Amino acid sequence: MKLNRRKFIKRILIVAASIEAVFLLKDGVSKVDTSSSKELFNAGKADSFEKNKLYPFSTGQFFLKRFEDGGFLAMSVKCTHLGCVVNANSKTGGFNCPCHASQFNKFGEVLSAPATRPLDIFPISIEKGEVLVDTRKPVKRSSYNKSQLTYA
Ligand code: FES
Numbered sequence: 001m002k003l004n005r006r007k008f009i010k011r012i013l014i015v016a017a018s019i020e021a022v023f024l025l026k027d028g029v030s031k032v033d034t035s036s037s038k039e040l041f042n043a044g045k046a047d048s049f050e051k052n053k054l055y056p057f058s059t060g061q062f063f064l065k066r067f068e069d070g071g072f073l074a075m076s077v078k079c080t081h082l083g084c085v086v087n088a089n090s091k092t093g094g095f096n097c098p099c100h101a102s103q104f105n106k107f108g109e110v111l112s113a114p115a116t117r118p119l120d121i122f123p124i125s126i127e128k129g130e131v132l133v134d135t136r137k138p139v140k141r142s143s144y145n146k147s148q149l150t151y152a
Contacts, residue, residue: 046152071149081115107144124150
């Protein structure tokens with residue numbers, strides 16, 4: 001089969017467009033749709049969470065961290081760059097974004113760009129020993145400070 005120059009270029013363009021479509025689809029799938037999951041989320045009994053551990057809540061789309069002093073912090077899974085879901089990094093205790101490689105520390109602060117601000121947090125209240133995370137109210141922040149922790 002003989003290809004003339006025009007057909008060859010056309011085929012190259014089709015292949016390139018197909019590759020781009022696959023990447024766009026992949027990015028779209030990993031984006032978080034928070035529209036249906038915003039609610040007051042009951043994470044469970046405060047004393048059931050071990051200190052210095054991270055608990056992922058995929059249905060609530062947050063990570064609940066209990067620090068060594070017993071304080072709780074609920075961090076959004078959404079990367080602050082373009083909204084991809086970050087992964088917990090068990091080696092560092094922080095988070096990595098699979099889309100453009102931003103990294104965050106255990107407090108959700110940026111360690112490496114392109115993200116420029118920490119992971120959003122959600123207000124926590126503890127009522128009758130239950131940890132309630134208000135996923136309706138993400139809070140943007142410029143850095144971590146201890147006043148963001150909630151204690152039982
Ligand atoms: S969406 Fe996370 S680094 Fe771009």
